[in-house]
Amino acid sequence: MTAALQTIALEKRFGGLVATDKVSLTLAHGARHALIGPNGAGKTTFVNLLTGVLPTNGGQILLDGVDITRKSQIQRARMGLGRTFQINQLFGAMTPVESIGLAVSERMGGGGDFWRGIGTRADIMNEIAGLIDRFRLTEVMDQPTHLLPYGKQRLLEIALALASNPRVLLLDEPAAGVPEAERAELLQTLAELPRDVSILLIEHDMDLVFSFADRITVLVNGAHFAEGSPQQIMSDPSVQQVYLGSEEHA
Amino acid sequence: MMTDTSLSPLLASPRPNERVSRDLLRRGRWKPAEFVFWLIVAASFFFLPDRHLLLSEIAILGLFALSLDLIIGYAGVVSLGHGAFFGLGAYVAGLTSIHLTGEPLTGLVLAALAAGLLGLATGPLLLLRASDLTRLMVTLGVAMLVLEGANQAAWLTGGADGLTGVMIDPLLGRFEFDLFGTTGYAYCLIVTFAFFLIARRVVTSPYGLSLRAIRDNPLRARSMGIPVGRRILGLYAFSALIAGAAGALLTQTTMFVSLDVLAFHRSADVLLILVLGGVGYLYGGLLGAIGFKLLQDWFSAITPQYWMFWMGLVLLVVVLIGRENLNALPRTLLARFRKEGRT
Known part of the structure; x- marks a missing residue:
């Protein structure tokens, strides 16, 4: 069986700096896989390579066995690679209903529809309502996004990615900046994401990583450093030294 | 893949999707002020019979400004050369009447199509x-190229002398274009109202929503798989098409075309009109055109x-000062006046 997402010796250099050093990573179907590493380990660069924001300098990216290394951002998104952003990338002036409605319309082939009113297709409405409910956005669904509490904005960030019905979802620090009071709701929502979506979680927050992931890859200086189950990673002395020791238990 | 089972909480209760639908439909609904606006416009035809020529100019300018509002206010594309499409439409309408037929609707359609094609070709x-x-x-x-092209192709366009011999047949074979400009x-x-209706429908469609999203955050739009370039190009061509129609109206109601239709001031005026009227709500161009022409008329x-x-x-x-502040100016002045009165 092919992997949901696979990189083979993926490489990225910025001038003399090697940001991604021949990283090979396999994301299994239905995985809850976390990618961790100290600041500057190249996590964000890696995500940008996967999603096509940055071109690679070498190596391959396979989505369900199909080579997408040379595909554009838009093509990758259409092929089922979804992502959330570390810093919210939302449509500030639009409401959650409109934003999610847009994503659902695009997926269900109604996005270029210029003659039909918004809100007239029952199948699309059902999908939107389902996502609004799943992401606990019901009370705020008709308010402009930029006025929402930060935790709700984070939920919308993930909802937008899931609305495109991705096969693989990259979550880039989904809990970053969320106040303590809104954290539980976010973590609960993450835990309830559909199991058939394979997820790669890029995260700093160790509590979230160990509660969410069933497999962890450690990235150090742009290179694949260690990989294993949460228990293996937690008990790996070299990982503790480079990462956990300096970051988490400081 | 997200399966139907993942949506089961929703299927159990039909209420949320009705709410979603209601919320989304609200945006496309006509507001009372819009009815009032168009009623006043229609009334102007009956109650200002001696101002029909000026009113025609306003309607044409309003349509032209509406077309620019589509790309500035909805696609976020600024333009200093929208006059190229207006001018091309004006020439095509004139040439159609001379070489093909004087029937006005044919000229209008051909002019709009020609301008739309130019938009499609230059949009990329x-x-x-x-x-x-x-x-x-x-x-x-692009506007300069089109102007110079029209100037050089004097055999076709009449060059600096303009295109003479434009004759327009009665509208629908019945209504003669009279000297008072009533027809x-x-x-x-x-024509302006028809294009307004089409534009209104387009901007309140899912396509229009995707354009708002692209303007708001192109990075996210891309990551959602929205074909950003194609969407912008589509609206640009549509906008050019409307500008061409506005140009055709000018030719057909004045029965004359000169290089002036391609002059830079046309592009600048229409931008000015949008500054006066505001962008992104479709009425800015129409209101701005009314304000612009009335001011121009009054000052001159x-x-x-x-x-x-x-x-x-x-x-x-x-x-x-900004339009919002101008609207709030009386209140601000009053508040300041009161405050000073107290101290």
Whole structure:
């Protein structure tokens, strides 16, 4: 069986700096896989390579066995690679209903529809309502996004990615900046994401990583450093030294 | 894949999706102020019979400004050369009447299509580099090329002398274009209203929503798989098509075309109108055109030589103070007055 997402010796250099050093990573179907590493380990660069924001300098990216290394951002998104952003990338002036409605319309082939009113297709409405409910956005669904509490904005960030019905979802620090009071709701929502979506979680927050992931890859200086189950990673002395020791238990 | 089972909480209760649908439909609904606006416009036809010529100019300018509002207010593409499409439409309408048929609707359709095609052909230039400055220069450049092309092709366009011999048949074979501009005004109003309806429908569609999203956050739009370039190009061509129709109206109601239809001031005026009227709600171009023409008419009646000076002053005031502040000005003044009275 092919992997949901696979990189083979993926490489990225910025001038003399090697940001991604021949990283090979396999994301299994239905995985809850976390990618961790100290600041500057190249996590964000890696995500940008996967999603096509940055071109690679070498190596391959396979989505369900199909080579997408040379595909554009838009093509990758259409092929089922979804992502959330570390810093919210939302449509500030639009409401959650409109934003999610847009994503659902695009997926269900109604996005270029210029003659039909918004809100007239029952199948699309059902999908939107389902996502609004799943992401606990019901009370705020008709308010402009930029006025929402930060935790709700984070939920919308993930909802937008899931609305495109991705096969693989990259979550880039989904809990970053969320106040303590809104954290539980976010973590609960993450835990309830559909199991058939394979997820790669890029995260700093160790509590979230160990509660969410069933497999962890450690990235150090742009290179694949260690990989294993949460228990293996937690008990790996070299990982503790480079990462956990300096970051988490400081 | 997300399966149907994942949506089961929703299927159990139909209420949320009704709420979603209601919420989304609200945006496309007509507001009372819109009915009032169009009723007043229709009334102007019956109650100002001696101003039909001026009113026709306003309607044409309003339609032209509406077309520019589509790309500025909805696609976020600024242009200093929208006059190219207006001018092309004007010439195509004139040439159609001379070489093909004097039937006005044929000329209108051909002019709109020609301008739309020019928009489709030049639009990709705007996507190569998406900065405002490059877009201003590219649109300005295209407009200059079209102007010089029309100037050089004197055998076709009459060059600097203009295109003479434009004759327009009665509208629908019945309504003669009269000297008082009555038929002309009715024609301009109906065409403007028709294009407004189409534009309104487009901007309130899912396609229109995706354009708002692209303007708001292109990075996210891309990551959602929205074909950003294609969407912008589609609206640009549609906008060019409407500008061409506006140009055709000018030719058909005045029965004359000269290089002036391609002049830079056309592009600048229409931008000014949008500054006056505001962008992104479709009425800005129409209201701005009314304000612009009335001001122009009024200033040139008081000071025939210096009306441009006063126009410039109004523009500065609007831009520097801002429309929102102007609307709130009486209240602000009153509040300040009261405060000073107290101290």
